[in-house]
């Protein structure tokens with residue numbers, strides 16, 4: 042069975058076939074950097090991360106582009122409140138975004154284009170639309186003429202009359218039609234602005250994504266992702282601009298991530314109803330937060346509350362205990378091929394269920410279900426298995442480690458005692474110290490050699506010299 046994706050454009054599950062089988066292209070609408078991101082924003086970013094990880098796991102090449110909106114009304118307002126420049130505020134919050142994402146184990150996109158670095162591309166795109174009669178200039182601002190695009194409303198499934206009724210009653214006498222939207226805003230005093238054929242001004246939000254997506258991924262992209270709040274008008278407008286300009290499909294699969302709720306209400310800055318990702322990360326390990334955020338399918342609602350986080354904490358403890366115990370069998374795979382224990386079937390079943398869940402519109406909730414069923418099976422089996430079962434336990438370890446890594450809930454194995462240290466890095470450091478010690482021994486510098494041994498011992502790392510090498514292990518306090 043191949044992969045299926047729920048395409049918001051056609052409102053149904055569709056077979057996923059990338060335009061170029063060699064490389065899947067993904068554009069994901071990134072943050073507007075006026076503040077730190079909250080857990081709701083993190084859900085969207087994490088879903089994109091998991092889509093990419095899974096596609097890589099399936100053997101695809103992936104090119105992911107995620108923009109940073111570094112110029113907009115909110116940024117201008119916030120910078121003025123703080124008395125710093127727009128550039129400085131956008132830079133600070135952009136850096137904070139990367140820091141937070143990294144703490145959540147989100148791998149950076151292949152390109153993180155910034156709006157202010159693509160003014161040229163946006164102006165070119167707007168000019169094409171003006172030349173086609175799809176946009177008009179009024180006093181230095183440029184508006185998109187919605188009635189020129191016959192398919193306007195196809196993503197949000199709205200008819201022209203609904204759109205007219207729904208268009209916000211805002212006093213803007215410049216617009217020919219209330220549905221029209223701005224692509225270029227004439228400069229206001231004190232605001233950052235750029236030169237354009239229509240005078241000084243700055244780009245609108247929608248044109249930014251059209252221009253940057255097409256610049257970095259081409260006229261047609263495979264997957265366009267974003268939060269469900271972006272479906273209308275942002276994504277509808279992206280389609281209108283891009284498709285009218287190029288005459289071809291802009292994005293083939295539209296994916297929208299549902300809101301995160303808190304106390305039953307949508308998490309959001311404007312409602313002052315939110316938890317910052319960085320605050321959550323101060324209280325819970327990365328894997329716990331990831332587990333929580335993917336514990337529901339991305340199109341389903343998810344509620345942020347203490348109980349859910351505590352549940353995820355418990356689940357991760359169970360998972361880590363199981364993996365820690367299994368890990369000692371790693372490497373014994375295939376030593377004894379003639380094992381026939383029920384656990385072997387459980388491992389195969391888990392892999393099949395995991396793939397089926399993820400193949401069906403990235404259903405992480407079901408994928409986790411498959412993983413945790415195997416954890417239960419392993420725990421049951423531990424008590425009854427004999428030594429002959431070691432290869433099966435090794436298989437179970439590998440299957441669990443691999444699938445958990447796709448979801449990013451088993452990256453750096455952090456157990457409770459290890460207070461968040463990066464285990465791999467620690468091992469490398471110990472190795473480095475042992476190398477230095479060996480060099481000291483080679484030149485009979487016993488003082489240095491003993492000092493390294495003693496200091497490691499203080500850190501509960503015991504080393505043992507054998508004939509050929511030096512090994513190390515942790516001792517209990």
Ligand SMILES: [Zn+2]
Nearest residue numbers: 070071250275
């Ligand atoms: Zn966008």
